Amino acid sequence: MQVFDLPTAQVYSPEIRFVDIDAAGIVNNATYFNYFEQSRIAFFEPLLGKKWDWNAAGMVVARHEIDYRAPILFNDDVRIVTWIEHIGTKSMTAAYEVYKHWQGTWVLAAQAKTVLVSYNHKEGSPAPWSEEVVEAAKCFGFGRPDF
Amino acid sequence: MQVFDLPTAQVYSPEIRFVDIDAAGIVNNATYFNYFEQSRIAFFEPLLGKKWDWNAAGMVVARHEIDYRAPILFNDDVRIVTWIEHIGTKSMTAAYEVYKHWQGTWVLAAQAKTVLVSYNHKEGSPAPWSEEVVEAAKCFGFGRPDF
Amino acid sequence: MQVFDLPTAQVYSPEIRFVDIDAAGIVNNATYFNYFEQSRIAFFEPLLGKKWDWNAAGMVVARHEIDYRAPILFNDDVRIVTWIEHIGTKSMTAAYEVYKHWQGTWVLAAQAKTVLVSYNHKEGSPAPWSEEVVEAAKCFGFGRPDF
Amino acid sequence: MQVFDLPTAQVYSPEIRFVDIDAAGIVNNATYFNYFEQSRIAFFEPLLGKKWDWNAAGMVVARHEIDYRAPILFNDDVRIVTWIEHIGTKSMTAAYEVYKHWQGTWVLAAQAKTVLVSYNHKEGSPAPWSEEVVEAAKCFGFGRPDF
Numbered sequence: 001m002q003v004f005d006l007p008t009a010q011v012y013s014p015e016i017r018f019v020d021i022d023a024a025g026i027v028n029n030a031t032y033f034n035y036f037e038q039s040r041i042a043f044f045e046p047l048l049g050k051k052w053d054w055n056a057a058g059m060v061v062a063r064h065e066i067d068y069r070a071p072i073l074f075n076d077d078v079r080i081v082t083w084i085e086h087i088g089t090k091s092m093t094a095a096y097e098v099y100k101h102w103q104g105t106w107v108l109a110a111q112a113k114t115v116l117v118s119y120n121h122k123e124g125s126p127a128p129w130s131e132e133v134v135e136a137a138k139c140f141g142f143g144r145p146d147f
Numbered sequence: 148m149q150v151f152d153l154p155t156a157q158v159y160s161p162e163i164r165f166v167d168i169d170a171a172g173i174v175n176n177a178t179y180f181n182y183f184e185q186s187r188i189a190f191f192e193p194l195l196g197k198k199w200d201w202n203a204a205g206m207v208v209a210r211h212e213i214d215y216r217a218p219i220l221f222n223d224d225v226r227i228v229t230w231i232e233h234i235g236t237k238s239m240t241a242a243y244e245v246y247k248h249w250q251g252t253w254v255l256a257a258q259a260k261t262v263l264v265s266y267n268h269k270e271g272s273p274a275p276w277s278e279e280v281v282e283a284a285k286c287f288g289f290g291r292p293d294f
Numbered sequence: 295m296q297v298f299d300l301p302t303a304q305v306y307s308p309e310i311r312f313v314d315i316d317a318a319g320i321v322n323n324a325t326y327f328n329y330f331e332q333s334r335i336a337f338f339e340p341l342l343g344k345k346w347d348w349n350a351a352g353m354v355v356a357r358h359e360i361d362y363r364a365p366i367l368f369n370d371d372v373r374i375v376t377w378i379e380h381i382g383t384k385s386m387t388a389a390y391e392v393y394k395h396w397q398g399t400w401v402l403a404a405q406a407k408t409v410l411v412s413y414n415h416k417e418g419s420p421a422p423w424s425e426e427v428v429e430a431a432k433c434f435g436f437g438r439p440d441f
Numbered sequence: 442m443q444v445f446d447l448p449t450a451q452v453y454s455p456e457i458r459f460v461d462i463d464a465a466g467i468v469n470n471a472t473y474f475n476y477f478e479q480s481r482i483a484f485f486e487p488l489l490g491k492k493w494d495w496n497a498a499g500m501v502v503a504r505h506e507i508d509y510r511a512p513i514l515f516n517d518d519v520r521i522v523t524w525i526e527h528i529g530t531k532s533m534t535a536a537y538e539v540y541k542h543w544q545g546t547w548v549l550a551a552q553a554k555t556v557l558v559s560y561n562h563k564e565g566s567p568a569p570w571s572e573e574v575v576e577a578a579k580c581f582g583f584g585r586p587d588f
Contacts (some may be wrong), residue, residue: 008177013270015456015479017478017479018316018317018322018475018478018479018482019316019317019322019325019475019478021316021317022312022313023201023312023313023319023368025317028180028206029180029184029185029186029208029211030177030178030179030180030181030182030313031177031313032177033177034177034458034459034460037175037176037458037459037460038456038458038459041459050516060215061176062214063212063213063214064211064212065211065212065213066210066211066212067209067210068209068210070209072192075491076490090234134291162309162332164331164332164333165328165332165348165463165469166328166331166463166464166472168464169459169460169462169463170459170460170462170466170515172464175459175460177460178460181311181313184307184311184312184313185311185312198369201312221348221464222344222345308507322474322475323474323478323502323505324471324472324473324474324475325471327467327469327470327471327474328471329469331469331470333577348464348465354509355470356509357506357507357509358470358505358506358507359504359505360504360505360506361503361504362503362504424444
């Protein structure tokens with residue numbers, strides 16, 4: 001686990017900005033969802049390409065759940081492992097584990113899941129995933145990778 | 148429901164800032180958790196007083212879950228109803244329903260829950276809620292209010 | 295000055311969100327510009343109407359300058375006075391004074407100016423202000439109001 | 442200029458987060474100041490060390506000015522060049538040029554300056570810079586580097 005021997009696309013290292021820290025001196029609980037947003041982009045971008053239009057694509061966030069285990073501080077070194085739990089015709093579930101380096105090891109700082117829904121913005125209704133998205137989601141297999 | 152005939156402390160109206168809108172043209176999914184943070188403060192503040200030190204108090208966010216039902220746009224009029232589901236000795240669950248005004252009525256835009264844990268920052272460990280917090284949590288009763 | 299005896303549109307009271315506070319325990323220096331953004335909207339909205347499309351309108355920020363005088367803390371009561379310094383055919387300058395309530399009086403916390411440029415997004419070039427915008431800018435007169 | 446042949450500490454590449462984009466579809470004008478905050482940290486960190494306590498150090502932002510030249514979009518590749526204009530006993534001026542890659546070249550997207558003041562938080566008053574800070578500020582020379 002020390003090395004997170006996983007494809008780059010699955011291991012996102014968020015920059016912890018000074019402004020991400022809130023009045024409690026830790027990364028604000030809401031900001032994790034911005035890190036996850038970037039994690040999903042990092043996951044899909046190598047497959048869909050940087051020109052992929054995230055709005056047109058219509059990957060709408062329908063649900064989040066998160067369990068916080070340890071706070072993240074300003075200078076923490078953080079890694080977020082992202083994978084796809086499963087994909088249906090019009091939705092999929094992404095999952096994340098957030099690790100921080102602490103006393104020479106990596107400790108679990110948070111675990112989370114996001115349900116994404118495929119949405120055709122032009123028609124204003126859910127729509128099946130495009131083949132590209134399905135291929136991208138499949139790319140690393142489904143479920144938590146070994147690390 | 149048109150009037151949310153509830154105590155002021157339970158109905159928070161977030162200011163939807165221009166910057167809260169993201170590249171998709173809607174309030175970013177993470178920003179809801181900042182609105183909930185303010186909702187909890189609005190809920191407890193009349194009871195605990197504006198001088199209450201939220202950090203010393205040690206109400207730590209342990210878990211969130213949210214279901215998004217309808218997007219929030221820049222000029223939307225939004226109300227968040229907050230209540231306490233239940234309180235234990237060292238944790239409690241807050242719940243929220245987010246409404247937006249749309250075509251003359253209020254539609255449910257999101258539903259969410261937060262598990263809060265009592266934490267003694269000096270000792271670095273969970274601790275029972277203070278009596279003040281328990282009294283405040285009890286104030287409006289437990290469970291979803293009628294509206 | 296205790297009362298800021300000015301039209302409502304010229305005195306904006308930002309909500310100081312918990313998340314606005316940064317690792318230094320004060321409102322982050324960048325966040326003031328979001329408050330100013332809302333101040334400008336509060337200034338123009340009564341005149342242009344809530345349906346005014348800020349993007350189509352093409353009020354582009356070309357320049358900011360700010361002097362910070364006193365930090366803003368989480369529970370501070372803040373008022374931002376906004377006025378128009380002058381308006382040209384394709385640009386105008388807005389100015390602000392930020393006050394916070396402190397020890398029974400209002401102290402100046404910051405002073406700032408913004409140069410706004412009129413921009414036609416369809417043509418991708420600067421364009422004269424619409425008459426509506428000119429009327430709105432003129433509404434309270436030019437220069438710092440007395441208070 | 443294509444290579445920004447400068448020390449790493451002087452060329453910061455901000456991550457443009459999805460949430461940094463506002464309702465106008467561009468990086469919000471306020472967010473630049475968060476990028477500058479990170480630019481300053483990137484500038485000083487190699488010299489002062491990652492354990493440097495930015496709050497204790499008391500580098501307080503006293504003034505900003507910025508001219509926006511071109512908008513920054515979600516997928517833009519951005520570089521911020523940072524230098525110290527001059528340093529006094531209790532203040533210093535940092536300056537920045539923001540570049541974005543556009544049609545095979547780097548275009549100037551913004552120019553800005555920040556006045557930083559040395560502040561002793563314990564005594565609640567300005568104080569001379571520590572020798573460490575002076576050494577760090579001097580490290581790359583003063584004024585705009587050639588590139």
